[in-house]
Amino acid sequence: MLIKDIYDVVVIGAGPSGLAAAIEAKKAGARDVLVIERDVELGGILLQCIHNGFGLQTFKEDLPGPEYAQRYINEARAIGVEFLLDTMVMDVTPQKRLFLSSQQYGYFALDARAIVLAMGCRERTRAQVRIPGMRPNGVYTAGTAQRWVNVEGYMPGKNFVILGSGDIGMIMARRLTFEGAKVSRVLEIQSYLSGLSRNYVQCLQDWDIPLQLQHTIKRVIGKNRVEAIESVAVDERWNFIPGTEEIVPCDTLLLSVGLIPENELSKKAGVLLDPVTGGPFVDERFQTNVPGIFAAGNVVHVYDLVDYVSIAGDTAGMNAAKYALTESQSEVDYIPVKAGRNVRYVVPHKLDRRALQRGDVQLQLRVTKPIEEDVWLEVRDENKSIVRRSERYARPGEMVTILLKPSMADAVREAISLTVDVYPKAEA
Amino acid sequence: MEEKNFICTACPMGCKLIVRMEGEEVVKVLGHRCRRGETYGRQEATAPQRMVASTVKVLGGLHPLLPVYTKGSIPKRRIGDVLSAIRAVEVKAPIKAEDVIIPNVIGTGVDVIASRDMPEKE
Numbered sequence: 345m346l347i348k349d350i351y352d353v354v355v356i357g358a359g360p361s362g363l364a365a366a367i368e369a370k371k372a373g374a375r376d377v378l379v380i381e382r383d384v385e386l387g388g389i390l391l392q393c394i395h396n397g398f399g400l401q402t403f404k405e406d407l408p409g410p411e412y413a414q415r416y417i418n419e420a421r422a423i424g425v426e427f428l429l430d431t432m433v434m435d436v437t438p439q440k441r442l443f444l445s446s447q448q449y450g451y452f453a454l455d456a457r458a459i460v461l462a463m464g465c466r467e468r469t470r471a472q473v474r475i476p477g478m479r480p481n482g483v484y485t486a487g488t489a490q491r492w493v494n495v496e497g498y499m500p501g502k503n504f505v506i507l508g509s510g511d512i513g514m515i516m517a518r519r520l521t522f523e524g525a526k527v528s529r530v531l532e533i534q535s536y537l538s539g540l541s542r543n544y545v546q547c548l549q550d551w552d553i554p555l556q557l558q559h560t561i562k563r564v565i566g567k568n569r570v571e572a573i574e575s576v577a578v579d580e581r582w583n584f585i586p587g588t589e590e591i592v593p594c595d596t597l598l599l600s601v602g603l604i605p606e607n608e609l610s611k612k613a614g615v616l617l618d619p620v621t622g623g624p625f626v627d628e629r630f631q632t633n634v635p636g637i638f639a640a641g642n643v644v645h646v647y648d649l650v651d652y653v654s655i656a657g658d659t660a661g662m663n664a665a666k667y668a669l670t671e672s673q674s675e676v677d678y679i680p681v682k683a684g685r686n687v688r689y690v691v692p693h694k695l696d697r698r699a700l701q702r703g704d705v706q707l708q709l710r711v712t713k714p715i716e717e718d719v720w721l722e723v724r725d726e727n728k729s730i731v732r733r734s735e736r737y738a739r740p741g742e743m744v745t746i747l748l749k750p751s752m753a754d755a756v757r758e759a760i761s762l763t764v765d766v767y768p769k770a771e772a
Numbered sequence: 773m774e775e776k777n778f779i780c781t782a783c784p785m786g787c788k789l790i791v792r793m794e795g796e797e798v799v800k801v802l803g804h805r806c807r808r809g810e811t812y813g814r815q816e817a818t819a820p821q822r823m824v825a826s827t828v829k830v831l832g833g834l835h836p837l838l839p840v841y842t843k844g845s846i847p848k849r850r851i852g853d854v855l856s857a858i859r860a861v862e863v864k865a866p867i868k869a870e871d872v873i874i875p876n877v878i879g880t881g882v883d884v885i886a887s888r889d890m891p892e893k894e
Contacts, residue, residue: 414889
């Protein structure tokens with residue numbers, strides 16, 4: 345393949361957000377769109393997510409991860425997106441020069457008029473949740489085990505305990521059961537599920553795998569290989585409750601304790617990160633603080649459903665193409681978007697005052713705690729309500745959205761700031 | 773009257789359903805927010821269905837395994853049999869997404885199909 349010196353749009357990462365961004369950039373008129381992927385094939389983590397449940401929004405079908413990815417891969421190829429596989433992006437500058445390394449082409453550089461960051465996220469590891477005890481073999485993140493079992497054909501153990509009720513952990517509980525392993529229990533330190541309820545039903549309940557809420561691991565036992573874990577109940581402040589310890593024999597411990605946006609490259613490019621999400625501060629076009637550098641998907645904040653990741657990719661890709669084709673942008677007057685009551689964060693972090701004149705803007709947020717009763721989701725300017733809608737509940741494991749519409753353009757244009765609250769209707 | 777509790781999985785919302793039963797008959801579904809939820813509640817209380825996803829061995833492929841899934845739902849109680857049938861199969865690369873790997877698996881009327889393209893190993 346002939347590598348050009350400069351591309352209209354370069355996308356880093358060929359997962360769902362990167363593929364969607366590349367397709368939309370091409371559709372929006374970008375002349376050349378290059379996707380750079382470190383793996384030897386396209387699709388990203390979807391390729392190891394062989395369970396169904398993807399695409400219900402996008403395709404109105406219940407698809408497994410690889411099939412969902414395949415549709416985007418086919419479309420990207422058909423529309424003329426270019427790809428560099430097996431290639432690592434080593435560095436990105438604020439001037440949008442990328443330094444790359446691959447076995448085939450060696451170390452080289454190229455320039456982009458616009459960049460879409462689509463590197464996704466990483467799993468939190470044992471070191472990041474500080475599990476006491478010994479350090480034997482047999483402690484893995486759930487996603488690593490997923491790759492081994494579903495793609496590479498290795499079983500990491502026979503008798504599992506899973507720490508954390510994240511989606512990947514629950515899905516692996518079922519998957520390992522299918523492959524003949526025993527999953528004795530799932531421990532969750534919080535008082536509520538951290539993944540989706542459908543995964544609790546189909547992955548744990550269906551297979552009689554107990555979920556112990558407000559439980560964690562006091563220590564890992566085993567010299568060379570995991571032999572057992574000691575579980576313990578915790579109080580609301582996560583303190584161990586003496587006398588509740590239990591030795592649970594197992595040979596493998598999987599961790600499903602959260603995901604962190606992967607932004608090492610973003611930092612090199614001068615992109616500022618939100619300490620709450622771990623991802624870039626973005627506006628409603630998913631542009632970062634560096635002009636012409638956009639970000640989409642789990643690199644911005646961790647989504648619950650891939651369908652929304654693809655939509656974010658669409659937005660970032662289209663706007664990256666627009667930026668590349670004009671190579672400049674008029675001054676933008678931004679309104680800050682803030683997390684209010686019971687809200688952990690809101691994306692986008694800021695909004696062009698005139699954004700609603702161009703169309704809808706979806707605010708995406710996560711709540712701080714579960715509220716299992718009717719709630720209002722409300723956007724306000726100081727004390728003035730702009731829009732509110734109701735939901736039957738709000739849970740931290742599920743992303744919440746609220747749509748700003750062109751009919752609200754006047755109120756938003758005059759706003760000092762936008763704050764999003766989620767609160768029980770009873771407190772209204 | 774008996775009540776069964778389910779969490780609806782027809783969509784990511786996860787409504788908490790209460791299904792009122794009179795023997796084997798569903799009398800009423802409560803707690804759903806859409807028609808799919810009512811259908812799910814009735815189905816789950818009488819004849820639960822699931823899609824199944826797993827892998828089969830693939831020879832000469834980029835990876836040693838090919839992900840596959842049932843093109844539709846099958847009875848929940850037959851998941852074990854479907855998995856056994858899937859485990860017995862071995863295919864050869866190249867494979868195209870949606871290629872039929874096992875037609876009408878164990879007589880359920882549902883095909884097991886490939887979840888992705890599997891190119892040959894270079």
